[in-house]
Amino acid sequence: MNALAALGEALVLIGTFFYFLSTLGLIRMPDVYNRMQTSTKSATLGSLGVIIGVGVWAVGNGLSWAWLVKATVIAVFLLLTNPISAHALIRAAYMSGIPLWHGSVVDKYREHLEAKEKAETDAPLEGGEE
């Protein structure tokens, strides 16, 4: 048991803790958007911890460096793709009309969309008058 292995174990432990928090958020949060917020953020962080931790742990246990390299590649891929998928899911949920939590205060995106729609319906009328 050397320092690298201990570091890896600690990282895996932190990662699993964040996994637990992410599941807890999935149960506890009131609406889709809040649930997505908690689950994607902490699940990404938890995965990063677990994956990098496994790589470091394997190197510390005397396995080859290839473990850490592969783990890093997977971690970078996950780090880049997870937010994009979360973004696509949330946008799709909003576009299909899933309501915000009743305690939400502002919805600037709705205002923006309505303003855009209004501008679009007004524009052809002006064109017709000319």
Next chain:
Amino acid sequence: MVSILKRSLAIISILIIGYWLAQGLAGVPFGQDKMLVGHYYLQHVKEQTGAVNAVTAIVVNYRGFDTLGEVTVLFIASTGVGALLWRKKRERTAKTEGSVVLTTGVELLFPFIVMFGAYIFIHGHLTPGGGFPGGATIATAFLLLYMAFTIYEVPHKAFEKTEGIAGMSYVLVGLIGLAIGGYFLFDWIWQTWQWGTNNLGRLFSGGFIPVIYTIIGIKVGTELSGIVDNMLKEEVRE
């Protein structure tokens, strides 16, 4: 009332079938060595095929005929989808472009996913995977392009020709084996040329397994992309 009767009848019959299957499986001992031909494969796979991955050696080398059949099944599926959905004039029906984050992300990820798919099928004799997972990964990259952009279309002419050429070259490799070694899909690179014999476990070994898996990977990738393309288009009326 009828639906409840139907449902309960279905549940009861499924339970009976499940119990019957479980009775049959209960006689099979769990966790014991039941390999008959498996020992032969595991002991001879390295010197006979040059592959470290026994699964791909069995799938491509010992039982290459089954893989040829699978490739044929995929080809028929792709042709069938094309024939079923055939219309004179068809276009994409997607209305909304993906958001900027999505399109940029897909543009950045696309080459990496294609590269990873190529990595999987080139290293079929060394690491888990092979032609089919690699090809499916490449098709996933094209599916991402379809999902993110409204106007994207696969380069049809090049894709369909590549698919046919890849299928033909698989049969061609088998026929060369027939000419050299006496039976279809004979591994001539390993058995006759002895190419890569002292290179076991590295990239340039494994007889014709990497060659065939590259062919299969390209074929499966183009084929599944073609199926996706066919299914995402709808007829346009003028």
